[in-house]
Amino acid sequence: MSDAIDTKDTKDAGEMTPAMLADEKMIQDGFNELLDDYLKSNHRRKVERITKAFNFANQAHAGVKRRSGEPYIMHPIAVARIVCREMGLGSTSICSALLHDVVEDTEYTVQDISDMFGPKIAQIVDGLTKISGGIFGEQASAQAENFRKLLLTMSDDIRVILIKIADRLHNMRTLGSMLPAKQFKIAGETLYLYAPLAHRLGLFTIKTELEDLSFKYEHPQEYDFIEQKLKSTEESRNTLFEHFAIPVDKKLKDMGLNYEMKARVKSAYSIWNKMESKGITFEDIYDLYAVRIIFDPLPGVDEKNMCWDIYSAITDIYRIRPDRIRDWVSRPKANGYQALHLTVMGPDGQWVEIQIRSRRMDDIAEKGFAAHWKYKEHSVEEDTELDKWLQTITEILESPDPNALDFLDTIKLNLFTSEIFVFTPKGDIKTLPQGATALDFAYALHTNIGNKCIGAKVNHRLVPLSHPLASGDQVEILTSRSQEPQAEWLNFVTTAKARSKIDAVLKRARKDAARLGEEKVIVAFKRSEMEPSTSNLDKLCMYFGFSKREEFYYAVEKGDVALPDNIKKLLKEKTDNVLFKYVKQALGVGSKNNKSKEETAQEEKPKVKYDKSKPYILREEAFERNYVIAECCKPIPGDEALGFINDDGNVVVHKRSCPIAMRLKSSFGERILNTEWSSHKNASFEATLEVKGIDSIGVLNTITKTIADDFSVNIMRLLIEAKDGVFEGKIKMKVHDVEDIQKMCVTLSKIKNIKSVGRVAD
DSSP, X not given: OTTEEEOOOOSOTTOOOHHHHHHHHHHHHHHHXXXXXXXXXXXXXXXXXXXXXXXXXXXXXXTEEETTSSBTTHHHHHHHHIIIIITOOOHHHHHHHHTTTHHHHSSOOHHHHHHHHOHHHHHHHHHHHHTOSOSOOXXXXXXXXXXHHHHHHHHHXXXXXXXXXXXXXXXXXXXXXXXXXXXXXXXXXXXXXXXXXHHHTTOHHHHHHHHHHHHHHHSHHHHHHHHHHHHHTHHHHHHHHHHHHHHHHHHHHHTTOEEEEEEEEOOHHHHHHHHHHHTOOGGGOSOSEEEEEEEEOOTTOOHHHXXXXXXXXXXXXXXXXXXXXXXXXXXXXXXXXXXXXXXXXXXXXXEEEEEEEEHHHHHHHHHGGGGGGGGSXXXXXXXXXXXXXXXXXXXXXXXXXXXXXXXXXXXXXXXXXXXXXXXXXXXXXXXXXTTOBHHHHHHXXXXXXXXXXXXXXXXXEEEOTTOBOOTTOBEEEEEOTTOOOOGGGGGTOOSHHHHHHHHHHHHHHHHHHHHHXXXXXXXXXXXXXXXXXXXXXXXXHHHTTOSSHHHHHHHHHHTSSOOOSOHHHHHHHGGGOHHHHHHHHHHTOOOSSSOOHHHHHHHHSOOOOOOTTSOEEEOEETTEESSEEOTTTOOOTTSOEEEEEOTTSOEEXXXXXXXXXXXXXXXXXXXXXXXXXXXXTTOOEEEEEEEEEEOOTTHHHHHHHHHHHHHOOEEEEEEEEEETTEEEEEEEEEESSHHHHHHHHHHHHTSTTEEEEEEEOO
């Protein structure tokens, strides 16, 4: 309880000060307002249960104040009001909201809650207690595990996350009383997780408020600027709306409709987001406001047909923009959103977006799935409408041991992407993230179908596994019993479920192959009358260029490494082989039997201790480097780089922008070194340039001659392709540092017909 202050009064219980009486009145008024909200809802009347929960929570939090100075119980009351009034939930959720901080902040236990209010409320309060205190640890791996915990709890009972979002909304509304550092943390966390979750659960109004409040505390100047702009343009917007509304109003009244028409202004956060992402000014945003038409359905007339009738009436008056029609009436979004959107040219020459919804659709758009209860005929008990989405989450969580960081990436991916709707051959609809492939669809149907998939038919046409799907596609999956998941399949999938299922099979297959390879190596040692000791196995791995035994065994089984007839002879003869020396230096591993005195003396030195308070200088002396270049990104002197201390104590250098380096920073922060390059004018590094231009006679000769004459560098590989009068080429060469590359790019770009030159990953 970060903003609670214990101020229990030392006076006798009988003495009530004016301040205490004022607090009592505030608490009672707050609770009465909550009851009023509840009695206006369509839920069963369980006032006694709610009153009991309030009295219990009030007594548990007695004497404790929030940082703002008001009694702490006002926070649970406010959360319960959000849950009831703004989410439309019933007595179970209201009681859980009133009790949500009791276990965390007082002496009471989950068992106490269970004894008094039953197992369901106790389970929700327990879930809320587990995910409290934020979901961001010091390291990203801990952060992912917390995220996982939150979603596990969520799949247990959706109300846990709904109450958590309500709790966060009230904290954001009262964030002004917090210290600035705390404000930044809570606002960042809200924008990163809670707003997208609210959006995914269909809580549009809450999502918008969470985004705006986060934006207000993270970027106060930008927020004030946009608010000021909205205020100054309000009058002209109202005039535009009036001009637009007059003929529409007449037409809809003539149709005998009971409706409400209002202008909804874009939120400050979404305006700023659009300005940032598109690089435009406030004045350039043409969809600053939308007109919303909310109607009450006529008896016996289908809501969907009424939406299209209103659409038809509007398009009789104004010219429509056909590429901006969005029909979410026939096919609602996965979060339950239903509406018909269109854009027309208004009377003042401006595009106007119109959203047509029934009253029911509007409630669901604002409150999410919880609003469904309002439209059930009789008094209702709470239930959940999100089984499908929760099932997806559960499947991800049940996958065998996903890497914590991968897990976070895939969940974030699934939270943020928009959906496509794909049909099975029988006409069932499956919802998938945008960019999903035929293979993703196969895994969405069933893990076994995914594992045995050999192709698909999309709209009766044969396509490969990697074929991206579009909304409306009808997909039939083709399978074969002999098929098994392949490593390249990971490049064909976007969904978390498919990736985790493929990973699991590949890991199993690799382990099995490595085990068989190990058996072959042990047989080879015995044939050579040598002991397969750890030391001898390491020597053999090192000889063939492998730093890990499991990788070596796998290569043996796959036939990438051929074992010699006599291992003893090979290890004795090849100890001073140049490759062996290079590998030994790169991996930092040495042979114990065949070492010079100098090597032995070096080995006896204690392991290097790195001073993290100073930059680690990357040097090369006598052709030996005090670091290893990472193969994934191959940095060269001048690149922004960082060092990673590997298991052997060597410093492996990555580019700072390298995705693997990003993961290492998250997972192994204590092994990261700040690095600086020393002069490397006598050393050379691999780099690749990409050249594009207009194909013409002699252009290739000019490029190679310029590189050889002007820069005296060694070209290792040259690959150029020409097609339809345009050429693309890659030149791999040895350079000294980034400066060489930069000079080369400038010089080559001056050659006639060359349009672009840049360094690329190999």
